[in-house]
Amino acid sequence: MGERGRSFQVDPNVPRYACQNCRNYLCVVGADSYAEKFFHDFSRSGMQDESFVVVYKSESSADGGGVHFPLPEAGPNGPLQPNNSGFHSTITLLDRAFEIATTQTLVEQPLCIECMRVLFDKLDKEVEDVNRDIKAYEACLKRLEGETREVLGETDFLREKLKIEEEERKLEAAIEEMEKQNEEVNNELKGLELKSSRFKELEERYWHEFNIFQFQLILNQEERDAILAKIEVSQAHLELLKRTNVLKDAFPIGHDGEIGTTNNFRLGRLPKIPVEWDEINAAWGQACLLLHTMCQHFRPKFQYRIKILPMGSYPRIMDNNNNIYELFGPVNSFWSTRYDKAMTLFLTCLKDFAEFANSKDEENNIPLEECFKLPYKIENDKVETCSITQSLNKQENWTKALKYTLNNLKWALYWFVGNTNFQPRSPAASSSHAEVSGVGSLYSRRSTDSKSEFRS
Numbered sequence: 001m002g003e004r005g006r007s008f009q010v011d012p013n014v015p016r017y018a019c020q021n022c023r024n025y026l027c028v029v030g031a032d033s034y035a036e037k038f039f040h041d042f043s044r045s046g047m048q049d050e051s052f053v054v055v056y057k058s059e060s061s062a063d064g065g066g067v068h069f070p071l072p073e074a075g076p077n078g079p080l081q082p083n084n085s086g087f088h089s090t091i092t093l094l095d096r097a098f099e100i101a102t103t104q105t106l107v108e109q110p111l112c113i114e115c116m117r118v119l120f121d122k123l124d125k126e127v128e129d130v131n132r133d134i135k136a137y138e139a140c141l142k143r144l145e146g147e148t149r150e151v152l153g154e155t156d157f158l159r160e161k162l163k164i165e166e167e168e169r170k171l172e173a174a175i176e177e178m179e180k181q182n183e184e185v186n187n188e189l190k191g192l193e194l195k196s197s198r199f200k201e202l203e204e205r206y207w208h209e210f211n212i213f214q215f216q217l218i219l220n221q222e223e224r225d226a227i228l229a230k231i232e233v234s235q236a237h238l239e240l241l242k243r244t245n246v247l248k249d250a251f252p253i254g255h256d257g258e259i260g261t262t263n264n265f266r267l268g269r270l271p272k273i274p275v276e277w278d279e280i281n282a283a284w285g286q287a288c289l290l291l292h293t294m295c296q297h298f299r300p301k302f303q304y305r306i307k308i309l310p311m312g313s314y315p316r317i318m319d320n321n322n323n324i325y326e327l328f329g330p331v332n333s334f335w336s337t338r339y340d341k342a343m344t345l346f347l348t349c350l351k352d353f354a355e356f357a358n359s360k361d362e363e364n365n366i367p368l369e370e371c372f373k374l375p376y377k378i379e380n381d382k383v384e385t386c387s388i389t390q391s392l393n394k395q396e397n398w399t400k401a402l403k404y405t406l407n408n409l410k411w412a413l414y415w416f417v418g419n420t421n422f423q424p425r426s427p428a429a430s431s432s433h434a435e436v437s438g439v440g441s442l443y444s445r446r447s448t449d450s451k452s453e454f455r456s
Contacts, residue, residue: 017094020108021115245417251290253410260403262286267406268399277329281313284327287409288315288346294416295353302356306349317345333390340389344381347388350408351378357415372415376404383408 017026098109107119152160254261259268259275265283269275289310295302307318315327325342354374361371376384386401387393 017098017110019110019112019115021111021118024112026110026112247290247293247413248417251286251413253406253413255403255406258403259399260406262290262406262409268395268402270395270399278313281328285310285313285315287406288317288327290413291346291350291353291409294412295349297416297420298356302353305352306345308346308349317342317349319345331390334392336390340381340391343388343390347378347381347383347405350374350405350412353412354378354408357412357419360419372411374408375411376408378408 018024019026101109111119250263252263256266257273258270259266259273261267262283263286265279265286266275267280267283267287269280288308292308292310295304295308305320309316309318309324313328317325317327319325325338325345327339327342327346329339331339351374354372357372362368381387381389383401383404386397386404388398388401388405390398
């Protein structure tokens, strides 16, 4: 066998061969001696171990990939003559040699020396594995040969055979039963899978409808919250309206210093505070309209004997005999009989209304001391100690009497608000009733304060 690194004469006519494992190109060495030995020994007893062809990996890709040696040609005494050479005989010899090597080793040839060594190592390992298996089989065989064997008689054999056959039938029956059960279980499983798929569809539909419902619920809740907010605002507005009375708003009664006012119109005059008659007439018109409205509301129970005719800034008063008196100026401060009569009739009408209010409280079982009464006593043309007439009267006394009159009218208005449907009843209205209707000690408590207020 040759070695790597040796230089050989290269024949470019010889084709290049590649290793079937690593695919590197090979150089063929020793083909001449191998041919002579191969055909000599092959003709006698086949391929011998001494015959060899050495192949190396090609060291250069420019050397043609092969070597040239004189190869035998076919002659009359044998298939090939060693001394004859030629291109075709060389190719035929190498192909035949690789074919025989492939048949002997069951590995595709040619192989380089390195790949051949790897192949030898692999084959050695397989041989070792086979030898190990052989030893294991031989040991098992010896153990079986050493065991004693009991030979059954024919009767026992038949009995064991029947027993085994019976067990076989039972096992077959059990297998058949298990197959039936398996089939039933499979059918049940298919039904359950079908139900499961339906349940999944129902679940998906449920969640879809649930999401839609949840969305609608959120919308409804938002709408409800908006409505509740509107209701809350409306209720607050309603409560405000309940606490609001058209008469109280339309006829606010107060005072401007020592002069009483209604709707910001001053009623009265002082030497230091001259008030025009147009303003005084407008104030009387507001007072007459308020008292007329309250009296008309309780007809026919309230005997409206003195008729008030509100006519803006030119109000008039009608007595029981249908005589009409003007309640507007200007009038002469020394002689104003008709004007004084009209003011006196106004006081009479206001007193009659106060007595009616007191009787209504008695009908409602209100304690006597809490029934309605005017803070300033009216007697004919006097309010407390001041006369309401203008003739031969000081302006200070006349103005004070008018101020007391407006205060009495204001208390009558409070009672009216708490006892009529001009304002719907509510806890606030009930408290307002207790405050303004004279029901209880509130009137008596405020009486002194109101008097001192209007007297100031």
